[in-house]
Amino acid sequence: MKFSRLGGVGALILVLSACASAPPPSQTQRAAPSASASSSPTASAATTPVSDGGEVMTSDNVKLVANMPREAPLDGGMNWNSDLAFQGDYAFVGNFGGFTVYDISDPTKPKTVSKVACASQQNDVSVHGNLLFLSVDEVRTDETCASKAAGMGGSEGGTPWEGIRIFDITDKAAPKYVSSVATECGSHTHTMVPGKDPDTLYIYVSSPGPEPDSATCPAPHQLIQIVEVPVKNPKAAKIVGSPDIFPNGQGADSFMSGCHDITAYPEKNLAAAACFGDGVLLDITDRVKPKVLQQVEDKENFQIWHSATFNNDATKVIFGDELGGGGMATCDTKTPATKGANAIYDIVGGKLERRAYYKMPREQTDKENCVAHNGSLIPVKGKDIMVQAWYQGGVSIWDFTDSNAPKEIGFFERGPERGDAMIAGSWSAYYYNGYIYSSDILRGLDVIEINDPLTDPAKSVRMTDFNVQTQKTF
Structure with missing residues (x-):
């Protein structure tokens, strides 16, 4: 998701401008719920939803086992839940007002360990050892948690600032x-890439721009930035590179420059950058000087290349399109099945080749913002299975082992959010040590269980930490 830096009502300006720049619908329209809207039919398990408490709908192989509502001071106004990270028995949930640490040693009974008030958009979070990093995509009066939103020109005084905040989480409480x-x-987002030296961590910063009259985001802007963090002395962290990953220019139809999200696969020395108008495959053997292997466009179907996910053996990449910036109802019959969806690319001879599209197949109302958002692999060797957030479309579990015929195997969703909420639903949905954790923008942290022959082998896989933008082989 991407908003302007004005906050409040103005926060939807960029979403609306994204809607205005969306490509016209093609002749292929999204199918009604009784027919398939994806590249393959919905699995039978997902065609017979059951009700849970009159509020949650699931396939018969999925159930909600716990919910942790947002808590004060991170529960009001635009204190929306955002991204997730994991370490041991802890889950870290970003929030526009700060972040929360949960004890998930018993996933069915999470416990709040601490809440940190530190406001900004979006506060996407990652963890490495005793360090936690927050992405700040909003001009603040200074870098501290006591700062105020300053507006693009720094009109509230102070020294206009935005970037990466660093915390010590040695004591989770x-x-x-x-x-x-x-x-x-x-x-806007960031990606951790361990250095060859274990005492050095690199952070790839994705920051869409430019913004007119901004004190911190001048034109031109076609950059990613690389921050070097000495893990034993994080106060010495600094920018060490701003590589140009668009040697041929950025997508001509893009309404912004830069990237939205980068997923790194350090073991494979690869990264996939989802950028405004383009998808880019990178060689990151030299962490500070990534090399472009390929730059691809999809002018007919993709508007905002939002995020990327490799399969386990790095022979495929899933790119997602956040049509409308997250503020539109695109999971309906008015929107083609190839828009606001995922594109499956095989990597053949080091090059990306598009195979098919996948879109959450259930019809949503015109009151529900719904589009492809953050997800992760479910660790099943020999299979390519993903869980993914779709805002008010809920959570979709889908199999893309056959790149040409992806299919849904399970789902979780709520009905339309009550009231006038334009932004709601699942921001991120990730699989970690036997359960799916969904960061719901308004409803808090959901813990979801899937029991299915295809995904059951994943229950025996144990990770010591998990940051979805930094993939590891399972």
């Missing part, structure tokens, strides 16, 4: 702010 790194156009 009392995280401590350590330092920060200012980055051009802030940090």
Whole structure:
């Protein structure tokens, strides 16, 4: 998701401009619920939904086992839940007001460990050892958690700032702010890439821009930025590179420059960048000087290349399109099945070749913002299975082992959010140590269980940490 830096009502300006720039619908329209809208029919398990408490709908192989509502001071106004990270028995949930640490040693009974108030958009979170990183994509009056939103020109005084905040999480019950790194156009999302030296961590910063009259995001902007973090001395973190990953220019129809999200696969020395108008495959053997292997476009179907996911053996990449920036109802018969969807690319001879599209197949109302958003692999060797958030479309579990015929095997969703909420639903849905964790924008943290022959082998896989933008072989 991407908003302007004005906050409040103005936060939807960029979403609406994204809607205005969306490509016209093609002749292929999204099918009604009784027919398939994806590249293959919905699995039988997902065609017979059952009700849970009159509010949750699931396939018969999925159930909600726990929900942790947002808590004060992170539960009001635009204090929306955002991204997730995991470490041991802990889940870290980003929130526009800060972040929350949960004890998930018993996934069916999560416990709040601490809540940190540190406001900004979006506060996407990752963890590495005793360090936690937050992405700040909003001009603040300074880098501290006591800062205020400053507006693009820094009109509230202070020294306009946005970028990466760093915390010490040695004591999960009392995280401590350590330092920060200012980055051009802030940090919408970020990706951790371990260095060859274990004492050095690199962070690839994705920061869409430019913004007219901005104090921190001037034109031109076609950059990713690389921050080097000495893990034993995080206060010395600094920018060490701003590589140009668009040697042939960025997508001509893009309404912004830069990237939305980058997924790295350090073991394979690969990264996939989802950018405004393009998908880029990178060689990251040299962490500070990534090399472009290929740049692809899909002008007919993709508007905002939002995120990327490799399969386990790095022979495929899933790119998602966040049509409308997350503020539109695109899971309906008015929107083609190839828009606001996922594109499946095989990597053949080091090059990306598009195979098929996948879109959550259930019809949603015109009141429900719904589009492809954050997801992760479910760790089943020999299979390519993913769980993915779709905002008010809920959570979809789907199999893309056959790149040409992806199919849904399970789902979880709520009905339309009550009231006038334009933005709601699942922001991120990730599989971690036997359960799906969904960060619901308004409803808090959901813990979901899937029991299915295809996914059951994943229950025996144990991870010691998980940051979805930094993939590891399972």
